Amino acid sequence: xxxxxxxxxxxxxxxxxxxxxxxxxxxxxxxxxxxxxxxxxxxxxxxxxxxxxxxxxxxxxxxxxxxxxxxxxxxxxxxxxxxxxxxxxxxxxxxxxxxxxxxxxxxxxxxxxxxx
Amino acid sequence: xxxxxxxxxxxxxxxxxxxxxxxxxxxxxxxxxxxxxxxxxxxxxxxxxxxxxxxxxxxxxxxxxxxxxxxxxxxxxxxxxxxxxxxxxxxxxxxxxxxxxxxxxxxxxxxxxx
Numbered sequence: 518x519x520x521x522x523x524x525x526x527x528x529x530x531x532x533x534x535x536x537x538x539x540x541x542x543x544x545x546x547x548x549x550x551x552x553x554x555x556x557x558x559x560x561x562x563x564x565x566x567x568x569x570x571x572x573x574x575x576x577x578x579x580x581x582x583x584x585x586x587x588x589x590x591x592x593x594x595x596x597x598x599x600x601x602x603x604x605x606x607x608x609x610x611x612x613x614x615x616x617x618x619x620x621x622x623x624x625x626x627x628x629x630x631x632x633x
Numbered sequence: 634x635x636x637x638x639x640x641x642x643x644x645x646x647x648x649x650x651x652x653x654x655x656x657x658x659x660x661x662x663x664x665x666x667x668x669x670x671x672x673x674x675x676x677x678x679x680x681x682x683x684x685x686x687x688x689x690x691x692x693x694x695x696x697x698x699x700x701x702x703x704x705x706x707x708x709x710x711x712x713x714x715x716x717x718x719x720x721x722x723x724x725x726x727x728x729x730x731x732x733x734x735x736x737x738x739x740x741x742x743x744x745x746x747x
Binding site for chain 2: 521550552557558559560561562565573575576607609620621622623624625626627
């Protein structure tokens with residue numbers, strides 16, 4: 518089934534450790550995104566990539582980095598995890614990037630990260 | 634940039650009740666507007682969208698009309714079911730020059746009692 522695969526599903530991590538959340542899509546979508554979901558705050562955009570080889574900062578980029586070496590993969594790295602990064606992380610993709618903003622996002626099932 | 638505000642929850646209704654979840658936005662121009670739904674344990678999925686003013690998006694019995702006069706995109710359903718229990722998010726592009734980035738409201742949790 519075409520879609521987005523995220524890994525791990527869940528992870529408990531000690532503060533200060535490095536962590537990479539993986540995201541792979543098989544829809545050949547150009548654009549990919551990372552969001553975090555926190556209770557009462559909805560989804561906030563961390564980083565995005567409009568096409569392979571390019572990335573950009575979202576609303577809450579501090580403490581996170583991304584890379585987009587190819588179309589399918591968009592890993593999110595926490596270089597030194599802190600408790601405030603405890604959240605559910607969603608990867609998403611979009612097949613179109615248009616000025617009209619009519620592009621639709623496809624989401625992965627999420628990765629629950631707990632930083633102690 | 635653009636912004637969106639939606640009704641806080643949680644909202645609890647009985648089955649077959651009428652549902653309204655309010656969403657208002659601030660935007661430059663007339664961007665597309667979206668409602669996404671998140672069922673328990675899953676990622677978000679598109680529920681409906683409207684791409685221009687006065688458009689009505691509809692899906693699974695839900696409707697929302699793009700009203701530029703009131704800058705609103707309220708979600709409605711005439712008769713809710715237990716299976717509609719989920720979290721609903723209003724969304725729009727961050728800005729005209731950054732149309733690929735979608736921003737979301739804080740979400741409204743809906744619970745339907747049998």
